[in-house]
Amino acid sequence: MTEGQALWLLFAALYLLECLAWLPGGMWLLTGPAGGWRLRRVVRSLELRGRRLALISLLPQARLVLSRWRLIPSTEGLVARLDDAPPEVIPWAELAPLAEDALLRLSGRADIVCEDSGAARSWQSRLERWREMDQETRAADFLLHARNSLDTAAVERAAQSLARQTRTLRRMGVLLLAWCFGVISGAYRWLGEGPEVLWLAGGMVLMLWAQAATFWRVARGADSKVRHRFWKTLAIAFLPQHAMRAPDEIGSPLRAHPLAARSLLAESEWLRLCREFWKEARHSAAPGSALEARALEEFFSAQDVPLKELEPVPDRHPGAAAWCPRCMAQFQIKDALCMDCGGLELRAFDSGDRND
Ligand SMILES: [Zn+2]
Incomplete structure (x- = not known):
């Protein structure tokens, strides 16, 4: 391996590290707008001091943390x-x-x-x-909090505002990415270690400084206070991987529930999430689930989503008489309980519960 290739690998590894973030468990990441907004759950497996590892996205994007x-x-x-x-x-x-x-x-x-x-x-x-x-008062206060966190218009506004604030940073981030891993690497490969590569590297330094100046200005006027603005700007001015991921440092003060991202997601994707949240809250004996289900039910009614749509009847397997509404496993006897789901009552196929 030549020195140039080793350097390339080092930069690539440093960049990938910058694409990861440690976030509290139970959080969701909304990233976009390039290629459409996407909502992802924080990876569950790796945990360190209450925070879990999340891959933000490989391209610089605006990101909103939802919970x-x-x-x-x-x-x-x-x-x-x-x-x-x-x-x-x-x-x-x-x-x-x-x-x-x-x-x-x-x-x-x-x-x-x-x-x-x-x-x-x-x-x-x-x-x-x-x-x-x-x-009773606590539950009423929780429902009020839940309603506020499910404000779909607020999430749309926050996401658009974040996209606007980070636009220049994102474009420069993509340009730096292409310059570092495309243009300079290509020139090095075809021309070897010549003055051309040095000129191209010099061009990248100028781009880093331009990105640092943009970041300083954007971070000052951002909706959410950027901590350690000076040190972050300094890192962006000298380290390419920080400059490429500069948009990650601009956040939003909005606190919202993932389902409030309705208008930014494809309808089918949003409904899939609704089913997931509803199933978990509705069919759980865990403390707090009943109140969560009440808050969700109120939200679905305001969003004109009938509960029937969130409780689909599975395709019946031959010989099956009932299914578990939580894990969707099918059973040959009707009057049984799903032990996997903590003794949940089954739904019979011929009980008139069908959607159609
Ligand atoms: Zn089950």
Whole structure:
């Protein structure tokens, strides 16, 4: 391997590292607008101190972090949920919320990582209020929070605003990517280590400085405060991988639920997500699920989505008499329970539950 090839590999590896982000579990990433907005769940397998690894996207994009409801009040206590882990219930008497940067301490033994320090602080004050309320008032406050986080127009506005703010940074990011891995690599291959390659590399340095100047200006006027703006600008001015991924540093102060991205997603994709969220909340005996289902039901009704559409009847296997509405497994006997889903009652095929 020549020195040039080794350098190319190093740059490629550094760039790929920049495409990864550590985000709190239970978060979703909305990226776009190039190639259409896409919503992705944070990868579940790798976890480090409450954060999970997420691949943002290979091309520089605008990105919005969305979150499912992870803190829900119940009679027994506060229900704290992280992705698929069984929810933890913290009795109200033990609840002692305290925000430390993005970390929100809930009690002596439980904590949860929020989107940022602002989110952690606002949760601290909400939880302090919940602690003093009765369950009925708490549930009403949760439903209000749920309604606010499901504002589809707000998500559309935030995504468009973010796309507008990052437009120049994204274009320059793509240009730098093409310049570094296409133009310079091609010239090196065909012309060898000559003055041409040095000129091209010099051109890239100028582009880095232009990107740094744009970033300094955009970060100052961004909707969401950019922390360590000076140091980030410095990194962009000298390190190509940081310059290419500069749009990632511009975020949004919006806190919303993934289903609120309706107008930005394909309708079929959005409905698939609705079914997933509905199934999980509706057919779960876990604490907090009933209240989550109530909030979702209210949202679907406002969005004109009949619940029947979210509970499809599967194609019947030969000999099957019933199916489990949660895991969709089919059974030959009607009067049984799905043990995989914690003893959930089955639905019979001939019970008149069919959609058609
Ligand atoms: Zn099941």
